[in-house]
Amino acid sequence: MERVTKLASEKPVVIFSKTSCCMSHTIKTLFYDFGVSPAIHELDEIPRGREIEQALLRLGCKPSVPAVFIGGELVGGANEIMSLHLNRSLIPLLKQVGALWV
Numbered sequence: 001m002e003r004v005t006k007l008a009s010e011k012p013v014v015i016f017s018k019t020s021c022c023m024s025h026t027i028k029t030l031f032y033d034f035g036v037s038p039a040i041h042e043l044d045e046i047p048r049g050r051e052i053e054q055a056l057l058r059l060g061c062k063p064s065v066p067a068v069f070i071g072g073e074l075v076g077g078a079n080e081i082m083s084l085h086l087n088r089s090l091i092p093l094l095k096q097v098g099a100l101w102v
Helices: 002-008 022-034 049-058 078-086 090-096
Strands: 013-017 039-042 067-070 073-076
Touching: 002 013, 002 049, 013 022, 013 049, 022 078, 039 049, 073 078, 078 090
Parallel strands: 013 039
Antiparallel strands: 013 067, 067 073
């Protein structure tokens, strides 16, 4: 859990993902299209990725990926991010944490 917290604080936006997950790809693309440069941790490619995945499940991420942290706080997965985007709350949140400057 401590490792997740540390990794989640390294940039304004941090995404825990898997290379084989289509929803992870969609969420990463959304942030890239906004001009955000998130830290991406591909759990199927990093050492101890399985441990991190278990920690994300304990935090309430179901499914475990994508798991998006904004400003060091867990926002949620694809459903939560898309809901924020559709109700026009995502961009202001990204600006608030310094992930967007426009």
